[in-house]
């Protein structure tokens with residue numbers, strides 16, 4: 420089969436890879452309908468994370484089940500399924516508490532390389548959620564968004580306790596930040612401030628429910644959020660970047676007693692103890708338990724109540740993955756979908 424392999428920073432190729440097959444009786448093999456490039460794929464692409472030799476890429480996937488192992492009971496060949504970036508049994512205590520990315524049996528899907536034609540999914544019963552039927556083609560981008568960026572934005576909004584009566588600020592205007600705006604709207608937030616200086620992204624944020632746009636960042640961004648909130652800061656702030664600047668912007672934009680939901684993959688972030696101590700903010704985040712939200716998110720998409728697939732502003736065939744990475748790296752695209 421064909422699949423995306425990163426050889427070095429900036430060097431992404433589509434190559435022949437070995438076809439996946441059932442290894443464990445709890446596995447499934449799916450034929451992908453679509454996959455995509457994630458903001459987190461840009462960390463190794465930019466050399467911020469090291470690439471240790473040729474590495475299969477991708478952790479977002481939707482597709483049709485081709486084959487299941489002998490112990491798989493709830494997923495069947497022919498079903499259209501959505502899964503998350505960590506395979507999880509969905510039965511251990513950690514999963515039942517809603518933290519599937521820390522499942523005691525978790526398997527990172529990134530290592531299996533989801534930017535490919537076919538994929539082995541471990542722990543299929545726990546990991547995969549079937550849609551009610553075969554989706555119309557126009558629903559596939561939204562279902563693919565549910566696989567990571569929508570679920571991640573959703574977790575950010577939940578962790579920040581976005582809801583009725585709350586003012587929410589979102590740091591980061593990538594796909595996750597934009598979908599955190601959508602999530603905050605769905606969760607009933609009163610006011611949603613998107614922090615973005617890019618006009619097309621501001622427009623999409625407004626479509627998803629942002630009521631205010633702040634173009635300043637860093638200390639100026641914090642000052643602007645305070646101005647908009649009677650000098651207090653937002654109740655809920657979602658951090659969707661993962662840098663020192665964005666994390667401090669999030670913490671400092673939050674009022675005492677407020678909540679920060681941090682879902683940008685953290686890179687070289689260090690929190691100063693005294694500032695943290697006196698900030699009086701709640702911090703919650705990490706890899707999003709997308710699996711927890713999948714049934715609800717699939718239902719919202721299926722009923723066409725939300726359209727998170729709008730974050731894909733570039734669609735290319737899998738063979739043009741290198742251009743998809745370039746477009747995202749250069750911020751010409753918010754998020755690139757790869758047709759399989």
Ligand SMILES: [Zn+2]
Nearest residue numbers: 509511514522
């Ligand atoms: Zn588990």
